[in-house]
Amino acid sequence: xxxxxxxxxxxxxxxxxxxxxxxxxxxxxxxxxxxxxxxxxxxxxxxxxxxxxxxxxxxxxxxxxxxxxxxxxxxxxxxxxxxxxxxxxxxxxxxxxxxxxxxxxxxxxxxxxxxxxxxxxxxxxxxxxxxxxxxxxxxxxxxxxxxxxxxxxx
Numbered sequence: 092x093x094x095x096x097x098x099x100x101x102x103x104x105x106x107x108x109x110x111x112x113x114x115x116x117x118x119x120x121x122x123x124x125x126x127x128x129x130x131x132x133x134x135x136x137x138x139x140x141x142x143x144x145x146x147x148x149x150x151x152x153x154x155x156x157x158x159x160x161x162x163x164x165x166x167x168x169x170x171x172x173x174x175x176x177x178x179x180x181x182x183x184x185x186x187x188x189x190x191x192x193x194x195x196x197x198x199x200x201x202x203x204x205x206x207x208x209x210x211x212x213x214x215x216x217x218x219x220x221x222x223x224x225x226x227x228x229x230x231x232x233x234x235x236x237x238x239x240x241x242x243x244x245x
Contacts, residue, residue, distance in 0.1 A: 117206050
């Protein structure tokens with residue numbers, strides 16, 4: 092299995108057309124990754140801005156009333172739940188996640204999890220845009236982003 096860091100760094104990124112294998116997975120979650128600005132600290136000695144990334148697994152919202160409440164379209168957006176108390180760190184230990192302020196532009200992945208609770212594959216599903224009511228994170232679907240890019244390049 093390829094380590095998670097290699098997926099996030101893009102070393103193992105291929106298109107779905109290039110993928111000829113079969114992912115063996117037991118569970119499927121969504122994986123949020125971003126750098127909340129509240130966790131950022133300026134290190135004067137190194138003259139660098141440091142921030143711990145926000146990383147947690149979540150599930151998508153399918154209730155149309157939630158999309159309506161936030162004036163989102165299910166064709167354009169994805170809404171995933173945000174429950175900071177129900178998150179685990181990389182070691183599998185229950186740990187409260189930081190608030191997702193400032194994660195706009197971060198990726199939203201579909202994570203396929205195998206029997207050993209390891210990530211088998213990450214599939215980019217969208218880009219994070221908004222955090223609402225301490226309960227939901229909204230992302231723009233990758234199909235919407237692709238259509239926009241194609242319209243600009245014409």
